[in-house]
Amino acid sequence: MTACGGNTLIYWDPRSPTPLFKLTAQDARFDLSGITSLAVNPASTIVVVGGTEGGVRVVNLSKGEVISALGGHAEGESVEAIVFVNIIGAVDGSSAPVGSSGAGTVVTGATDGKVCIWDLNTSRLRTTLEHKVSRST
Amino acid sequence: MLIGLQDAITSLLVHPTKPHLVISSSSDHTLRTWDARAGVLVREHKGHQELINNAALGRSGEVVVSAGDDNVCLVFGTE
Numbered sequence: 001m002t003a004c005g006g007n008t009l010i011y012w013d014p015r016s017p018t019p020l021f022k023l024t025a026q027d028a029r030f031d032l033s034g035i036t037s038l039a040v041n042p043a044s045t046i047v048v049v050g051g052t053e054g055g056v057r058v059v060n061l062s063k064g065e066v067i068s069a070l071g072g073h074a075e076g077e078s079v080e081a082i083v084f085v086n087i088i089g090a091v092d093g094s095s096a097p098v099g100s101s102g103a104g105t106v107v108t109g110a111t112d113g114k115v116c117i118w119d120l121n122t123s124r125l126r127t128t129l130e131h132k133v134s135r136s137t
Numbered sequence: 138m139l140i141g142l143q144d145a146i147t148s149l150l151v152h153p154t155k156p157h158l159v160i161s162s163s164s165d166h167t168l169r170t171w172d173a174r175a176g177v178l179v180r181e182h183k184g185h186q187e188l189i190n191n192a193a194l195g196r197s198g199e200v201v202v203s204a205g206d207d208n209v210c211l212v213f214g215t216e
Contacts, residue, residue: 077145078145080146080147080148081146081147081149081161082149083149083150083151083159084151085151085156085157085159086151086156086157087156087157087173087174105173107149107151107159107173109146109147109148109149109161110145110146111145111146111164112145113143113144113145113146113163113165114146115146115149115159115161115171117159117173117176126176127173127176129161129169129171129176129178130144131144131146131161131163131165131167132143132144132165
């Protein structure tokens, strides 16, 4: 998987010089004003992509289609880091059994000082963590 | 891209053995360990005099090493 400031995301099979798919700013709901970060989930079924203007998109890897847009970071603030977490395995018996986590949970960090935790099954924001509690929103 | 921002997030890490723990490094000179499940701060790691560019976790996840614009690397306990 490669991405660039020109807003192009390319999914490659390293054995072939031809991309499996390519998404650009011209594709529906994929204009992020330049890609700054991305992460692929452990099952390699989706990629989460962040942009220079605070946008986050979830893309299906088998179809190369935008599944959802996650809005939580301030407009104009760059999404600098994305990681997947496993919060299901940490729950002590009270929640869903291991293996039923579906699309999972992803964490995004941006220059707005926010760390957003997203539930990808519902495309909803679970929690926002902030580096400065006093920062005005 | 990051210059002039007070508290920008510069990197995110996931704990290798406790995958609900997330560590963020920031322009506010701190690293923070968070519990992503509960959405709470576990520990704040202070010591840098300038912004933190990046960080890495030890293999067991017990320590995190940060690299700052103050030209030093610091080693912290994650929890």
